[in-house]
Amino acid sequence: MEYIVNLNKFQGPFDLLFHLIEENEIEIYDIPISEITEQYIIHLDRMSEYRLDITSEFILMASTLIEIKSKMLLPSFSDNEEDDPRQDLVNRLIEYKLFKDVSEEFKDWEEEELKFLPKPKEEVEYDFKFNEQILFEEINVYDLLNSINSLLKRRKIEIGREPPKFNIRYDEYSVTKCIKIIKNILKDKSKVSLMDIFKIDFNKGFIIAIFLSILEMTRDNTIKIIQDNLFEEIYLISK
Template sequence: MTFKLDVFEGPLDLLMHLISKNKVSIDDIPIALILDQYLSYLETMRSLDIEVTSDFIVMAAQLILIKSRMLLPKPEKAEEDDPRRELVQRLEEYRLFKLAAAWLGKKTSLLGELVTKDAEPLPGKPEYTRRHTQDELLGALIRMAAAREVQEQPLPPVFTELVGRESETIEDAAQRVIALLKGMRRISVTDLLAETGSRRAAIAAFLALLELCRDSVVCIDETECAALVAEDEEIKTEIS
């Protein structure tokens, strides 16, 4: 004859098993019933020459103490203090830890099925070595303004100025420059900036060119100070 005895990780695990087996609530444990079954399990372990660890014995003593306290008469008008309260808290914490352990175990098994690959270094763009002086940048802006011969519009009335005038942002100008580069093979800075409609838009476009050079979207041709060439693979356009 084969006799199988369930193995539990500790006294709380055994208590949770007995509570589930008897279909009772953790918040209202029938101590007498659970204690009898708990002691019966320990006796079975002894009969099978299985060592009963000290934590099981300590829990048995605590259950007996709780049972004896529940049998004592309660003083009248005294605040009711359930002797099972501390045990209930420990069982609730243990139940939550068991759920968390099961969830982590499931996640660990899923991670074991994943195959990872080390990141590969991205190819870097060639470093732009040309260092332009302030005079070069200022000269390009002055030549652009002179070629366009932009006539400044008269100042609006005070109340109109309070409302504000629409102006192109550097981000908008950058998008417009990129769109223009995609449609032309080569264009001079002067002609590029001449496409703008106002001095503010021209300045925004000029600053956008500098931003695009800094971000390596376009770069200035070192052979010609005022020339730019697009580095983006999709553009393939040069500005001279």
């Protein structure tokens, strides 16, 4: 099968890899690693020819793909699916897809609400990017995003397509301000639940700003995120 690649400028290696998988309708749980590796390297060569930026992350992904390809060529002495060398890559791609989907939902809901707001769209911006270095110790990104996404969907159902019954000020909650809010709460408590934080304000701007703040604080190693059991309350704990 011939895999088609367009010379787009990608934000990162997962963006490029997911594009290859999506564009050629490849099953994410059964990636033909040999073909994808070949196409990925060809694409990097083309990016180099057109003098597009190739960061170390792209090179690292190429090395990872080559390593997985090598492992898959070795004879397997186990029938255990968990031994599949692609599994970690598949998990990260699923994680990336969730970021991508939620990001698109954020934009859609933002555009819907801006119909009722006096501020021009240019003044509203969320820095929502997939960071491959973010790894939560006690809970994965998928669980956190699901929790945030559920809150936003619930809020959308409550508001519907009617004009909001309150004024939303997008400059009221910045990421910096929300980090301070979380830190102040954790000064008095050993842990705080996401739901308790969202009781402060349930507008979309605040929910998104809090979510980005949690990612930033996790990156800085100032908090950790825990969940006792699947589908139960998510808590933030100060480190």
